[in-house]
Amino acid sequence: MFRSLAVRNYRLYASGQVISLMGVWMQRIAQDWLVLELSNGSPVALGIAASLQFLPALGLSLWAGLLADRMDKRKLLLGLETALGLCALVLGLLDVTGVVVLWQVYVLCFLLGVFAALETPVRQSFVVEMVGRSQLTNAVALNSMMFNLARMVGPAIAGFTIVSVGTGWVFLANAISFVAVVLGVYLMDPAKLHRADPVPREKGQLLSGLRYVWHRPDLLTVMVLVFFIATFGMNFYMTLAIMARNVFRGDADAYGLLSTLIAVGTLAGATWAARRKKPRLAVFIGAAVVFGVLEIVAGLMPTMLSMGLALIPVGIAMMTFNTTANATIQLAVEPAMRGRVMGLYMLVFLGGNPVGGPLMGWLGEHVHGRAPIVIGGVVSVLVAVVAWVILLRRGDVRLPRRLWFRPRREVEELV
Template identity: 40%
Template sequence: MTRTGLLADMTASLRVRNFRLFALGQVASVTGTWMMFTAQDWLVLRMTGASASALGVVTAAQFTPVLLMTLAGGAMADRLDKRRLLMAANSMSALLALALGLTVLSGRAGLWHIIACAAGTGVVNAVEIPARMSFISELVDAPLVPNASALSAAYFNVARVLGPATAGLLIGFVDVGGVMLLNAVSYLFTVAGLRSVRTSELHRTEGRRERGGVVEGLRYVGKRGHLSLSLALTAVVTLAGFNFQVTLPLLASTVFHTDASAFGLLTAAMAAGSLLGAMATTVRRGRPSERAVLATAASFAVLVTLSGLAPTFTTALLGLGLTGCAMVAFAQSSNHRVQLGSDPAHRGRVMALYTLISQGTTPFGALLTGWLADQWGVRGALMASGSVCLSAVLVAWGISLARHGREESAAPTRVALERR
């Protein structure tokens, strides 16, 4: 395949006008969101004297609603117009960012203001995330859904590069309150993109999910080991390993003793690696193997541990870049294995469960990582995270081998019965 042909395959969904408008709006708002995260975390550390536990509480407040309300948000996405729901959710996020930004600039902001805004953002995300994930299938034809999903991860990681780096520079000029106001403005681009979508070109179905579908979806997953294993591994890895909102600011402030700009560089280095991992998955057209999921999880576990041992700021940048690449490679492999391994009648419920597992564990992971960092330091917390993830991979590998062994031993019996 030529270089031009490869690029065309990687960007196939962008030739669809509706998806292109949606993606451009998302790049703007997600960039603003990561600017907000950087400013918010830096403000918490500044207000609390670099307290890891306080940072963990703020992160937990932001993600707890995802744990509690995502299934309800998925039901709303099934019953309501997803485009209008996304417009409302992004408008509410803009209002929350505006309120916190003005409070910070007025000099009256306290830690409880940050926690309240984080919790409000979490409630909005519990509605927005399942709506956004399922809206992709309305923007493009079914064959382009995997490519659109991978491109969504790619632009998310582009924003993760631009957002923290930009925030690190802007904090020195407009302080954290000004960065928060810019985030509020960024949501307007998403709303504008959604308003410009041609509804006549959306791929909508008239069907509605039956009541009680969540319970049926859980039964469906429980009877399929290839799905439940990937979901269980995702739960452990995200719980123990995907807590960089807590660890990165602590690395910058307590290990390398740097300023907000250097914190932005650490986050941007990891996001740059994540972008490479996301772009690599855009060419995928089939379902990844279980071995690929295990291999990417093991790579992530090893690299997290090595990042915790990084002796200098430069080596930390390199280690976090590689860690970001492995993180997205695992997340996309697991996502695609679960999504493409589910039949269409159950796929929405299975992906709602995947979202709940992959993002709903964040509050517990943030609190645990914050506590570990207070006890052992951020280096110890990172090494503990890597060890837990690697142990989970080894257990999952053993379960996979045992299941395949049972399937192979049962195969001759099935053949004999069919011949009778």
């Protein structure tokens, strides 16, 4: 299950990521809570902050993917991770000195989004250079395990820290945590990376990446499904804050608890994914349907405890969906196109948040606090069923085995 850790470069990367991701998740909780405090609990303000943070992905993710194909990914990561740490440092200093106001948080959300939009496609496409194609699926799953281990522990620490000493010290802790990931990348041995030849600078390279995906129906279907579910179904950074504060009347530690419980599920889902050697479209589609159904159930739970427990299987389904999508995309593309395709993947994964964030915030403020999470589940189920039908008709997935014994005409009627 931990095969990729035998690679020294990946061990250095993973050790730094574990520490840094803990700080990132702590900052996410603190940032959301700070916005709610500065805006008197406005879900719309929270949606605006999310929109500003993810808006740069719309314009920069594709260009970041092209940079990843042209340039040294390791050197790019060193600079971008440093910039992300500086954003956390500035926000922390503003907060602990007591001068922070909402517009400053908005500006730093946008800057953080700029650097994250550039960093994410580079980091995603760098994984295969560290471990090679044979270990890619395992490495993607281990990345998810680290991400969700941090997601499980970080929010709980953040909730306790916010109640004890305030949000500012959480931001400063995150700034310090970036030292670990920068050091890990710096200490790598470049000679042992599985690098593809850099793509020479030519006109139309960005469009060629888009055309490549457009003429690959399998990749296009995965991208579309990821866009809708990530935009409307995976807004937990916002929906859980709204549920904790406005529905269950809890404090920051209540938000941290809900975030930790869903992270328990995502960690379990990532652990299961690490055992699989090859991603399957049937698992991808099935996880999307199950995720949507479970999200609806969680959103309707009457108490915070019952919702928190319901979030555990939601996390399992969500991480199965995410890891399968990521590995499917990376293994299906040519090495020379990987950066651009992963840039497009991160664009559809994050780029819908500038629309989905404010929309879900509006629903939470003007309809009901439960509306964003329930409607997100409904959208996820609907688009997953449509994608399943499309892939089934193309022959990319098969009917469940229990239908194989039925006459052909009856099966066609079910489709």
